[in-house]
Amino acid sequence: MKITILASGSKGNSVYVEGEDGALLIDAGLSAKEIRTRLAAAGGDEEAVRAILVTHEHIDHLRGVDVLARRFGVPVVGTGGTLGAFLDKRTSAKPVETVRATYGETLALGNFSVTPFATVHDASEPCGFCVREDGIGFGCCLDTGIVTPGIERALGTCDAVVLESNHCPQMLEEGPYPYYLKERIRSKRGHLSNTAAATCLGDIGGNLSAVFLAHLSEVNNTPEKAVAAAESGLGLYLDDTDLVVSGQHEISRPVIL
Structure with missing residues (x-):
């Protein structure tokens, strides 16, 4: 894959x-x-x-x-x-x-098995997906305000994940956005902070060979801050994990599982 x-x-x-x-x-x-x-x-x-x-x-x-x-x-x-x-x-x-x-029910799409899991965002029934083929698992968790136990269980079964690392809390607090938008972003139905993403990676990192950090804010985050948080969260797992930052204006390098 x-x-x-x-x-x-x-x-x-x-x-x-x-x-x-x-x-x-x-x-x-x-x-x-x-x-x-x-x-x-x-x-x-x-x-x-x-x-x-x-x-x-x-x-x-x-x-x-x-x-x-x-x-x-x-x-x-x-x-x-x-x-x-x-x-x-x-x-x-x-x-x-x-x-x-x-949620939780697997679909067959060609050779892929796809299982959606619930995320927490201000949308109508949002989800992430676990995709499997030939024993390899990939998890995609984009917009979510928090990481629930269900999200961790889903991602923890995967060999690689795309995980939102949207904002640095300090940059968001001190940044130019109006108060209502700051509140939306940092709410439980908003977007995942670097800190929350790092905590998730620390919990599931032992199973991962690759992590894509996704949905970074161009105003309230930097790739350097997102990577530093993720590296801290992965801790001892870092040496065994391919860490990729995905951006808005360029295609990421591919990861083969």
């Missing part, structure tokens, strides 16, 4: 998961044209994509989903709440296939 982050941040998110026989997109928060451009630059194969998994309906995760699903001829997979919001937002009358996912 090969994992590449095509984009990650408040302007758009997308993860490309390539398996032995097929591939998946998790979120498509850039335009369809930009996703296709980045997918080609990453060496991905449009024809290999079996489905587009959607974590929640916010535009930075959803923007290109409708067009890409129809162009690739693949289903959009999400929880009932996410799919309902997605269908409400659609402006095209052209049909699109959807597959409803339920």
Whole structure:
């Protein structure tokens, strides 16, 4: 399994998961044209994509989903709440296939087994996904305000994870955002801080060969701060873990599991 982050941040998110026989997109928060451009630059194969998994309906995760699903001829997979919001937002009358996912229940998508787990965010039934193929497990946890025991259990079964590390609490507190937005970001239904991400990695790090830090704020965080926190959280596990920072404007280096 090969994992590449095509984009990650408040302007758009997308993860490309390539398996032995097929591939998946998790979120498509850039335009369809930009996703296709980045997918080609990453060496991905449009024809290999079996489905587009959607974590929640916010535009930075959803923007290109409708067009890409129809162009690739693949289903959009999400929880009932996410799919309902997605269908409400659609402006095209052209049909699109959807597959409803339920927390904790595994779906077969080509050779992949996909299991959604609940996240905590100000969206309709948001989720993360555990993706498995041939005994390899990959977990994707993007927007979430807190790490619940259920999230840790899901990610703790994986060989690699994408984990939100959105903000430095001090930078957020001292930064330019208005008070209401600061409160949203640091709420239980907001975004995960570097500190919270580091704590999660400390709890599950013994099982991980790779970690992608994702959804870093361009205003309230720096890659250096996110990495320092993650390294502290991983502790003794750090030497055995490939740590990758994913950004908004560039494609991450791929990790092969």
